[in-house]
Amino acid sequence: xxxxxxxxxxxxxxxxxxxxxxxxxxxxxxxxxxxxxxxxxxxxxxxxxxxxxxxxxxxxxxxxxxxxxxxxxxxxxxxxxxxxxxxxxxxxxxxxxxxxxxxxxxxxxxxxxxxxxxxxxxxxxxxxxxxxxxxxxxxxxxxxxxxxxxxxxxxxxxxxxxxxxxxxxxxxxxxxxxxxxxxxxxxxxxxxxxxxxxxxxxxxxxxxxxxxxxxxxxxxxxxxxxxxxxxxxxxxxxxxxxxxxxxxxxxxxxxxxxxxxxxxxxxxxxxxxxxxxxxxxxxxxxxxxxxxxxxxxxxxxxxxxxxxxxxxxxxxxxxxxxxxxxxxxxxxxxxxxxxxxxxxxxxxxxxxxxxxxxxxxxxxxxxxxxxxxxxxxxxxxxxxxxxxxxxxxxxxxxxxxxxxxxxxxxxxxxxxxxxxxxxxxxxxxxxxxxxxxxxxxxxxxxxxxx
Amino acid sequence: xxxxxxxxxxxxxxxxxxxxxxxxxxxxxxxxxxxxxxxxxxxxxxxxxxxxxxxxxxxxxxxxxxxxxxxxxxxxxxxxxxxxxxxxxxxxxxxxxxxxxxxxxxxxxxxxxxxxxxxxxxxxxxxxxxxxxxxxxxxxxxxxxxxxxxxxxxxxxxxxxxxxxxxxxxxxxxxxxxxxxxxxxxxxxxxxxxxxxxxxxxxxxxxxxxxxxxxxxxxxxxxxxxxxxxxxxxxxxxxxxxxxxxxxxxxxxxxxxxxxxxxxxxxxxxxxxxxxxxxxxxxxxxxxxxxxxxxxxxxxxxxxxxxxxxxxxxxxxxxxxxxxxxxxxxxxxxxxxxxxxxxxxxxxxxxxxxxxxxxxxxxxxxxxxxxxxxxxxxxxxxxxxxxxxxxxxxxxxxx
Numbered sequence: 001x002x003x004x005x006x007x008x009x010x011x012x013x014x015x016x017x018x019x020x021x022x023x024x025x026x027x028x029x030x031x032x033x034x035x036x037x038x039x040x041x042x043x044x045x046x047x048x049x050x051x052x053x054x055x056x057x058x059x060x061x062x063x064x065x066x067x068x069x070x071x072x073x074x075x076x077x078x079x080x081x082x083x084x085x086x087x088x089x090x091x092x093x094x095x096x097x098x099x100x101x102x103x104x105x106x107x108x109x110x111x112x113x114x115x116x117x118x119x120x121x122x123x124x125x126x127x128x129x130x131x132x133x134x135x136x137x138x139x140x141x142x143x144x145x146x147x148x149x150x151x152x153x154x155x156x157x158x159x160x161x162x163x164x165x166x167x168x169x170x171x172x173x174x175x176x177x178x179x180x181x182x183x184x185x186x187x188x189x190x191x192x193x194x195x196x197x198x199x200x201x202x203x204x205x206x207x208x209x210x211x212x213x214x215x216x217x218x219x220x221x222x223x224x225x226x227x228x229x230x231x232x233x234x235x236x237x238x239x240x241x242x243x244x245x246x247x248x249x250x251x252x253x254x255x256x257x258x259x260x261x262x263x264x265x266x267x268x269x270x271x272x273x274x275x276x277x278x279x280x281x282x283x284x285x286x287x288x289x290x291x292x293x294x295x296x297x298x299x300x301x302x303x304x305x306x307x308x309x310x311x312x313x314x315x316x317x318x319x320x321x322x323x324x325x326x327x328x329x330x331x332x333x334x335x336x337x338x339x340x341x342x343x344x345x346x347x348x349x350x351x352x353x354x355x356x357x358x359x360x361x362x363x364x365x366x367x368x369x370x371x372x373x374x375x376x377x378x379x380x381x382x383x384x385x386x387x388x389x390x391x392x393x394x395x396x397x398x399x400x401x402x403x404x405x406x407x408x409x410x411x412x413x414x415x416x417x418x419x420x421x422x423x424x425x426x427x428x429x430x431x432x433x434x435x436x437x438x439x440x441x442x443x444x445x446x447x448x449x450x
Numbered sequence: 451x452x453x454x455x456x457x458x459x460x461x462x463x464x465x466x467x468x469x470x471x472x473x474x475x476x477x478x479x480x481x482x483x484x485x486x487x488x489x490x491x492x493x494x495x496x497x498x499x500x501x502x503x504x505x506x507x508x509x510x511x512x513x514x515x516x517x518x519x520x521x522x523x524x525x526x527x528x529x530x531x532x533x534x535x536x537x538x539x540x541x542x543x544x545x546x547x548x549x550x551x552x553x554x555x556x557x558x559x560x561x562x563x564x565x566x567x568x569x570x571x572x573x574x575x576x577x578x579x580x581x582x583x584x585x586x587x588x589x590x591x592x593x594x595x596x597x598x599x600x601x602x603x604x605x606x607x608x609x610x611x612x613x614x615x616x617x618x619x620x621x622x623x624x625x626x627x628x629x630x631x632x633x634x635x636x637x638x639x640x641x642x643x644x645x646x647x648x649x650x651x652x653x654x655x656x657x658x659x660x661x662x663x664x665x666x667x668x669x670x671x672x673x674x675x676x677x678x679x680x681x682x683x684x685x686x687x688x689x690x691x692x693x694x695x696x697x698x699x700x701x702x703x704x705x706x707x708x709x710x711x712x713x714x715x716x717x718x719x720x721x722x723x724x725x726x727x728x729x730x731x732x733x734x735x736x737x738x739x740x741x742x743x744x745x746x747x748x749x750x751x752x753x754x755x756x757x758x759x760x761x762x763x764x765x766x767x768x769x770x771x772x773x774x775x776x777x778x779x780x781x782x783x784x785x786x787x788x789x790x791x792x793x794x795x796x797x798x799x800x801x802x803x804x805x806x807x808x809x810x811x812x813x814x815x816x817x818x819x820x821x822x823x824x825x826x827x828x829x830x831x832x833x834x835x836x837x838x839x840x841x842x843x844x845x846x847x848x849x
Contacts (some may be wrong), residue, residue: 261475262841263848297841299471311830315769320777321841325834326471336472 001433002035004160004177006151006170007219010040012087017355018190020157021222022166023231028249028427034434035143037158039173041147043319044068047154061087063155070100094174102409123215125340130172140169141204148172148401155180158232164432166190168205171212184437187216189226190274194233195350197273207209210234218436220244220430222353223374245378247423248358254335256363256415261340264295265401267360270334272358273304278387283310285347287317288394293401293410294322301326338363342407343400347387348373357382358421361414363381366407368396378421381414451633452690453683453731453739454722455644456518457617458592458698460541462490462526462557463804465727465825468834474842477692480796486823487533494534495704502540504712509549516719517730521593521696524557524580524738525802538584551732552581553673554589556769559767564601565779566754574610579789583768591733593617595803597755598762599648601748604636604643613641613818615677615733624747630672631680631690633740637748642737646695646755650676655696659709661751667710670717674725682726688742693729694757737740741848757812765806770833777840784847796843800836808832 005026008152011017025038030053036046045064050056061083063069078082125197134145151173153161163185165174171187178185192209193201213219213234217430219241227243230236236268250256260266267289269282279300286298300310307325314323326337338344344360346365351373358375363366368383369376376384385392400407460689467473467482477841508516522541530538544550556562556573557580563570574592575817592613594603599618607613623724628634630645653673657663665672677692684690697704708825722728756764778800785797808824809832826832 060555234581259475261472262845301471308830311833312769315833318769318773318776320773321837321844324471324838324841327834333472336475340475 001033001162001431002037002160003029003162003164003434004037004039004154004158004181004183005164005166006147006173006177007040008041008169012084013040015150017353018166018373020355021353023056024247024249024423025427025430027053028051028423029430030056031392031424032427032431034431037154037160039151039154041143044086045150045153046087046443047158056223057220059084059214065156067449072397078246079233083337098324102421109353111448123314126211127175127269128216131173131214133207134172136204144172148176150175151246152180158372162186162437163436165212165216167207168193168212171208175212175215184217186220186433186437187213188220188222189213189230189352191227191352192226192233194229195226196274196276198349201447202357205236210236211271211370216240218242220433222246224373225372231294233395242429244426244429244433245374245421246353246355246358246363247421247426248355248418250359250362250419252329253340254362257339258364259336259339262297263423264297265293265404266341267296267342267343267397268301268337268360269299269345270301270337270346271346273300273302273307273310275306275411276351278348278349278414279304279306280313281347281387281390281393282345283313283319283323284390285345285393285397286323288390289397289401290322292398293392295321296401298323299326299337299341300324301327301329309391315408335363338365339366342404343397344367345393345397346370346373346375347393349387351375355446361411361418364411364415366400366410366411367414379417380416381410381417451727451729451739452677452692453492453736454692454694455554455731455733455736456679456762457693457695457733458518458520458700458818459593459696460520460522460526460698462486462523462529463491464525464529464683464799464804464831465489466805466835466839469838469842471841474838474845477846480839481799481840487528490529490533490831492658493699493703494530494537494637494822495708497699498534498537498541498804499716500707500712501701502544504536504716505550506544506547507542507718509544509547509552512719512723515723515730516551517732519551519553519591519733520544521553522581523559524577525559525583526539527580532649542585545587546791547636548737549644551573551591551734552587552589552590554578554581554658556595558798559595559803560798561595561598561762561775562801562805563598563606564762565775566782567606569637569782569798569801570606571610574607574802578612580645588612591615591617593695596765598752599749601750601797603752604641604749608636608640609640611657615644615737617644617693617733618646618749619695619753620648621749621753621760622692624749624753624807628745629683630793631684632688632742633691633736633744635744635746637746639746641748642740642744644691644693644733644736648755650692651694651696652717654694654711654714655700655704655712658700658705658711664724668714670714670721673714673718674721676686677722677728678725689739691736691739714818729787755807755824763812764810765803768809768811768829770811774809774833777837781840781844784815788847790847791849793843800839800843805832805836809836810839831848 004266007022010022011019021348036050046061048059063072155177163173163174163177167190186290215234221243227241231238253359271277273279274439344365346357346369348370357367357369370387370389377405464481557576592607597619630647634643636643658668678709743843752762782797809829811829
């Protein structure tokens with residue numbers, strides 16, 4: 001079986017948890033014999049035919065343009081980085097592709113492939129909703145437009161059995177591919193606009209999310225929490241929804257033992273510094289815990305749109321040198337900061353899943369996680385608290401600081417537990433969804449042709 | 451009679467490296483040695499060496515009639531020794547002529563006068579000893595970091611003993627109807643006070659090469675005519691003092707050589723000394739020349755020479771700066787209690803005012819000046835590195 005997979009992130013192109021989730025998922029799918037043609041928002045028009053497990057790291061690359069492909073083949077790259085540079089991957093997904101196509105050119109494509117051909121009035125409405133809302137001057141919308149236009153070439157030139165699209169950014173591409181190829185589409189929802197915005201968010205995005213999920217043959221939710229949300233807020237047919245929890249497979253070169261940087265207890269926030277992740281709650285609990293435990297240090301690791309505000313608020317709260325910022329960290333640096341921590345906290349306001357607590361727990365770090373998260377459905381040896389209950393967060397952290405043996409024991413229990421939450425199991429479930437979907441839809445398409 | 455008092459500030463900080471949380475584990479040095487070396491050598495080539503050479507020539511040519519004063523910080527002298535010893539030698543040669551007065555200040559160019567009196571006095575002492583060691587004399591005129599001044603600070607300086615005169619900014623809101631051209635006393639009448647004449651000082655230091663300025667280009671003739679005009683207002687034959695205070699880096703660094711700043715400096719003494727009623731003197735000589743009762747002026751709040759506000763908000767105006775300063779003050783206390791000399795030295799290097807200046811968020815016109823002088827991308831970044839360094843220092847203290 002071969003899957004055409006559209007995703008916005010895949011290592012080394014990572015901004016958040018999506019990239020690591022796709023990596024773990026694809027690696028395990030390859031182990032099960034599922035082949036993947038991976039399409040990323042690269043500068044060049046390329047895809048990555050992943051056939052063997054090693055390919056998730058090697059990322060074999062094919063240019064659609066035969067001349068470019070020839071040039072690429074004849075080139076010798078000194079390093080992986082050099083190759084990524086050539087195909088236009090620069091590390092953080094915000095920074096590639098200079099897009100210059102206008103909305104006009106965009107809508108031409110949409111017309112060409114959709115309007116005339118749609119047989120089904122519901123499909124037409126969904127298509128309309130998607131294309132009407134994929135407009136705007138923002139960089140990200142432009143990038144999605146380009147990505148979507150490219151999808152038609154992948155769909156018509158590659159051979160595959162099924163389409164798998166991750167989050168709204170790739171739903172329009174998935175929809176186009178489904179339309180052109182007639183193959184079934186699986187829409188994977190890692191986070192909705194409600195989660196990201198911590199409120200209503202951008203209506204255009206809602207519409208695209210709704211269109212993508214409605215158009216898809218199956219919707220995969222990363223948690224019960226998310227499944228509930230897409231049923232209640234997007235009115236997605238519950239019969240289409242499958243829940244596949246994320247997992248965390250610790251890298252083989254990981255070093256698990258503690259390595260302290262600070263003498264006192266260290267409490268870690270790790271993730272994008274954005275409203276969804278509840279950074280303000282972290283700051284507030286830091287202030288209150290520090291009143292009781294002035295030797296503790298709170299570390300906010302990551303970057304995000306609220307980074308500057310958090311920095312200035314921490315200064316305004318006079319948290320001295322007890323509240324520190326790491327800025328962007330690469331994978332090895334993330335490992336070092338986790339190993340230097342005692343308590344991991346995830347105070348997210350709305351977290352569809354939340355892989356990073358699994359990562360922290362895999363290193364034996366005691367975790368406290370928001371009840372408003374998918375990850376709280378899969379782990380037992382962690383504290384689970386409503387994100388807004390700052391009193392309880394403060395009490396819990398203080399309790400763990402006062403009882404270091406208990407903290408260590410809980411961390412070890414969590415570690416054992418998390419090492420059993422493997423991507424291989426999640427991939428099995430995914431494969432079942434694929435298999436379940438492949439046959440019936442083919443029949444349906446053939447029926448349609450008759 | 452009007453006497454011009456030139457005082458030039460010579461300072462280089464130890465700039466912090468991009469010090470991250472993970473660096474704390476590695477015991478990485480807080481300071482960016484390659485950058486500090488590069489800046490020192492660049493400024494030496496563009497400013498210190500050519501300007502010193504020119505001043506020496508002028509001093510010799512006018513046989514004692516052309517005089518200037520320098521305030522050179524401890525951190526600048528240390529870096530001369532490390533990265534540009536010929537610069538230090540050229541300053542020593544200037545002082546040896548007897549036509550250069552060296553002023554006293556804090557060794558680390560710090561803001562300690564505002565929050566830690568004991569540390570302030572310690573740093574004054576360190577600087578005095580350094581001046582004696584490098585230049586052979588103890589200073590008697592004191593200028594605080596960035597001309598920061600208030601009544602309380604003058605008490606501390608007097609308490610130190612040995613200083614007779616202090617310099618500060620001629621701040622309009624304090625002076626009101628008074629002119630900065632006269633010698634004053636501090637509020638307790640124990641020290642002489644000389645006030646920067648900011649209009650003419652800044653014409654040289656900030657506006658000299660500004661083509662938008664209506665007076666551009668500033669010629670020596672024009673400047674001397676303005677100076678001469680100042681004497682016309684004095685009808686009782688009281689001696690006046692025109693205090694032209696500026697960063698020494700004005701010459702060749704802030705104002706590039708191409709702007710003609712060196713020509714200006716070269717021709718100025720002759721044009722001034724052509725007039726019998728104009729002369730150059732040292733700050734320490736002003737009190738003797740004041741042929742009138744010096745009025746006492748009170749500065750209840752701290753002033754400085756920075757920005758439009760002429761207050762201390764360039765360094766301690768926002769939350770980041772205040773949190774950083776309060777953390778440093780607390781840590782300094784702990785470092786002293788432990789008595790670890792190496793850590794005390796590091797803590798003191800972190801008292802340098804520049805670290806706080808880089809965290810300034812007053813944008814618009816003045817902010818541009820801050821930005822120009824900062825080695826970091828943003829005030830927030832400067833703050834992060836600084837706070838990380840303070841955390842690193844604290845961890846070493848705990849070991």
